[in-house]
Amino acid sequence: MGFPMAKRLCEAGYKLLIAVHKNHEKVEKLKEKGAIIKESFKEVILNSDIILTILPADEQVKKVLLQEEVVDNLKENQVLIEMTSCSPKTMKKIFYVYESKGVKVLDAPVSGGTGGAENGTLTLMIGGDANLVVDVSPILDKISTKKVIVGEAGAGKTVKMINQMLASIHMLAASEAFALAKQSNVDLQTLKDVIETSSGNSWVFQNKYENLMSQNFALGFRLRLMVKDINIALEEGGILELPLTNLTSNVYKMALQDYGEMDISAVSKKVF
Structure with a gap:
């Protein structure tokens, strides 16, 4: 899911930073589209205003987003859009840690399959502040046609x-x-x-x-x-x-x- 979503953002002209990934073939394809490859998650965090993650499961979400070099380098007023299908419990933990650092968080898992990701027609189930959704809508609109605010952080995962x-x-x-x-x-x-x-x-x-x-x-x-x-x-x-x-x-x-x-x-x- 992440690859076609990233591809659409590149094609829309966004400056996309990606941490080195084990799927070298897809990373190279995104690089051809204009994505910039960084050697670590820390480098991505330090050079990004908006962080977007979609990972396989809870284990990877915690490993990436709660690692010390990431948390210690978060900046106030950064935005995290977390789109993984993980547990509400994990999402709430991420929210509390990031909120304490002044980071604004949207819990925004997706539905619509790989076809929806490729065509930009995903549905987003969003937990978080409605005003923040408005602020990041230009990005969300490149990958989705329906955004539904379902409650606070964790509600999207639920x-x-x-x-x-x-x-x-x-x-x-x-x-x-x-x-x-x-x-x-x-x-x-x-x-x-x-x-x-x-x-x-x-x-x-x-x-x-x-x-x-x-x-x-x-x-x-x-x-x-x-x-x-x-x-x-x-x-x-x-x-x-x-x-x-x-x-x-x-x-x-x-x-x-x-x-x-x-x-x-x-x-x-x-x-x-």
């Missing part, structure tokens, strides 16, 4: 967590629907056409059904990251049993070893 919980369940439901249609000799394209204009439709069904038909699971949102997001929901659920989410989690975990690096639609391999 709403994203709920979205991911629903999406994971919808993916399994679509897989079972596809399997039943196939077994019943229903024309699979006709089924898609009908469901897309019926009450059983969902974003997941519309956008992942072609994967089920082609059995091509190479591109999209990695299954291992969805497992991470489901785990966040179960942890935050606390005393709630969340029975459907627990069942969904079990199926994704069964698919994790063989299909963890593939798109979430690969979970269907555990259905049919």
Whole structure:
């Protein structure tokens, strides 16, 4: 997700600083677009007014944003836009540390898939100050078409967590629907056409059904990251049993070893 978003910002003329990254190929492509590569996160922090992060999980968020050389070099009135799908607990910790340094923070996870990132049509679920959202809207508008303020810092991560919980369940439901249609000799394209204009439709069904038909699971949102997001929901659920989410989690975990690096639609391999 980060690469197409960064690419759009470069193409819009923003001066983009990137810390050295293990994905050298994508870094080089961004460099060709005008991005400036720095040797450390500290160098990025020292030379930036707005810091934008989108990382795989809580572990990386804490490792990057709470490391001493980053925190010690934060400047008053800098802005952090944190877009990772991580836990609300981690986001609140980041908020308190950065706020104590005078940094303004937006909790702004995204939804819309890689296609949305490439086309600049992502939805942002924002926790933070509405006036700050207005201030940074020229940047946010380059990557999104919908910005929804859902509360204070941490609320964005909570709403994203709920979205991911629903999406994971919808993916399994679509897989079972596809399997039943196939077994019943229903024309699979006709089924898609009908469901897309019926009450059983969902974003997941519309956008992942072609994967089920082609059995091509190479591109999209990695299954291992969805497992991470489901785990966040179960942890935050606390005393709630969340029975459907627990069942969904079990199926994704069964698919994790063989299909963890593939798109979430690969979970269907555990259905049919």
